[in-house]
Amino acid sequence: MTASDARFPKDAPVRGPRALIFETGSPESRCVEAPVLDVPEISLDEALAGGVRTQPPALPHVTEVEIARHYHHLATMNFGVDSGPYPLGSCTMKYNPRLNEDVCRLEGFAGLHPYQPLETIQGGLGLMVGLADTLAEITGLPGVTLQPAAGAHGEFTAMMMFRAYHTAMGDPRKRVVIPDAAHGTNPASVHMAGYEVTTIASDANGAVDLEALKAALDTDVAALMLTNPNTLGLFDPNIVAITEAVHAVGALAYCDGANMNAIMGKTRPGDMGFDAMHINLHKTFSTPHGGGGPGAGPVCVTAALAPFLPGPLPVRLDDGTYGLGWTDRSIGRVRSSFGNFGVFVRAYAYVLALGGDGLRAASEQAVLSANYMKEKLKGTYPLPYDRPCMHEFVLSGSRLRKEHGVHTLDVAKRLLDYGIHPPTIYFPLIVDESIMFEPTETESLEDIDRMIEVMLTIAAEAASDPDLLHGAPYSTPVRRLDEARAVKQPDLRWRPSSAE
Numbered sequence: 034m035t036a037s038d039a040r041f042p043k044d045a046p047v048r049g050p051r052a053l054i055f056e057t058g059s060p061e062s063r064c065v066e067a068p069v070l071d072v073p074e075i076s077l078d079e080a081l082a083g084g085v086r087t088q089p090p091a092l093p094h095v096t097e098v099e100i101a102r103h104y105h106h107l108a109t110m111n112f113g114v115d116s117g118p119y120p121l122g123s124c125t126m127k128y129n130p131r132l133n134e135d136v137c138r139l140e141g142f143a144g145l146h147p148y149q150p151l152e153t154i155q156g157g158l159g160l161m162v163g164l165a166d167t168l169a170e171i172t173g174l175p176g177v178t179l180q181p182a183a184g185a186h187g188e189f190t191a192m193m194m195f196r197a198y199h200t201a202m203g204d205p206r207k208r209v210v211i212p213d214a215a216h217g218t219n220p221a222s223v224h225m226a227g228y229e230v231t232t233i234a235s236d237a238n239g240a241v242d243l244e245a246l247k248a249a250l251d252t253d254v255a256a257l258m259l260t261n262p263n264t265l266g267l268f269d270p271n272i273v274a275i276t277e278a279v280h281a282v283g284a285l286a287y288c289d290g291a292n293m294n295a296i297m298g299k300t301r302p303g304d305m306g307f308d309a310m311h312i313n314l315h316k317t318f319s320t321p322h323g324g325g326g327p328g329a330g331p332v333c334v335t336a337a338l339a340p341f342l343p344g345p346l347p348v349r350l351d352d353g354t355y356g357l358g359w360t361d362r363s364i365g366r367v368r369s370s371f372g373n374f375g376v377f378v379r380a381y382a383y384v385l386a387l388g389g390d391g392l393r394a395a396s397e398q399a400v401l402s403a404n405y406m407k408e409k410l411k412g413t414y415p416l417p418y419d420r421p422c423m424h425e426f427v428l429s430g431s432r433l434r435k436e437h438g439v440h441t442l443d444v445a446k447r448l449l450d451y452g453i454h455p456p457t458i459y460f461p462l463i464v465d466e467s468i469m470f471e472p473t474e475t476e477s478l479e480d481i482d483r484m485i486e487v488m489l490t491i492a493a494e495a496a497s498d499p500d501l502l503h504g505a506p507y508s509t510p511v512r513r514l515d516e517a518r519a520v521k522q523p524d525l526r527w528r529p530s531s532a533e
């Protein structure tokens with residue numbers, strides 16, 4: 034499809050802008066036919082005279098079908114995981130089974146109040162204990178809190194636990210070491226927790242540079258925070274040597290586990306020597322995300338750190354019932370109530386439905402999909418770190434820029450015209466014009482082939498007609514936004530003409 038394609042006449046409202054609901058309809062349009070009046074009729078003036086309002090409300094006058102179309106249109110203006118492939122690297126935008134949405138809405142779960150007497154929420158407590166046990170098994174780390182509301186919140190929670198641990202050992206420390214490929218939340222959480230950040234460079238393979246790590250480690254270091262597999266989608270081949278080096282100076286090893294989708298049922302961060310990690314239930318374990326929450330970022334820790342877990346913790350009591358408990362050196366609460374309970378229900382339903390073999394198969398499929406796409410695209414888009422990847426890979430748009438003046442942003446915008454959500458772009462920062470694909474295990478081979486074909490088509494378009502890409506997208510409700518202003522000064526309000 035190009036801008037001038039006859040199948041898409043210029044003014045066709047494919048998904049394009051429409052008049053606002055306030056600008057449509059007519060004063061006579063009504064949604065409902067009111068029954069015949071059986072009380073004394075008063076005029077509008079009389080009605081208004083009795084109240085504070087001096088003018089009738091400026092509400093739209095539309096019919097029921099116009100309302101239905103209005104909301105349907107709004108619901109289709111954005112691009113979601115139900116609209117088409119959404120290969121947004123590091124975000125694991127996979128399909129979340131609808132069944133889990135039904136399960137978390139069951140009255141017995143949805144109708145619970147966290148402050149009901151404990152004997153009336155035994156099922157909810159039991160579910161949380163079951164989920165925590167399951168996450169302990171998946172990660173190889175026995176202590177679990179479900180309270181944190183997101184991945185970054187989990188990172189922050191763990192840093193507070195690390196501080197409490199080191200302080201209890203009589204040796205509070207100052208710094209946390211983070212590789213330069215890290216997600217932006219890593220330095221932010223560490224900084225908020227009051228530690229200084231020491232950044233170390235990645236090596237030529239995109240992994241932790243062991244020498245640089247060892248040079249940065251001393252007895253002032255509280256922890257290393259590492260994403261494994263990292264944000265290049267690469268599993269660090271030296272992972273055990275890394276956690277050993279960290280422990281050798283008395284520091285703790287933290288795993289950003291947002292990328293658990295690559296390794297479920299295959300390997301466990303606890304077995305690699307990590308002391309703590311968070312899991313993004315809303316990425317790996319079946320909660321739709323992208324709209325800003327709710328999510329959940331449970332933290333799993335070693336037995337040595339478990340006494341510092343936030344509380345209260347749902348626990349199984351000796352008599353087989355469930356209750357709440359506090360560990361003796363708890364850092365306190367990090368979230369009201371129990372955390373985002375609806376997310377726990379989805380995650381537990383997902384885990385129980387798939388079982389251990391199913392989770393392993395999901396990871397294997399995610400890794401296979403990513404490697405397949407990577408191999409098909411790397412001849413056209415350079416692959417700076419050419420190694421077998423895990424669930425995602427990072428291409429570079431540098432060749433298109435040098436040869437045709439086309440940027441990664443142009444490629445991303447053009448993908449929208451083909452009904453594909455753009456991948457993550459310009460992250461990680463260590464790759465020039467980076468394009469980070471995560472196809473996930475839920476896209477079919479047909480859709481993955483189509484994504485590949487479209488990426489190759491766009492590269493050909495860059496060579497033959499670069500301006501076509503500079504102007505993309507053509508088929509979306511809005512074209513190129515001023516992204517900085519759209520964030521800082523969103524103009525979301527309509528004012529009736531009478532109020533101008």
Ligand SMILES: *Cc1c(COP(=O)(O)O)cnc(C)c1O
Nearest residue numbers: 123183184185216218260289291
């Ligand atoms: C998504 C992500 C995070 C942050 O998780 P939130 O739930 O968005 O706070 C941290 N690290 C990595 C690698 C991620 O992909």
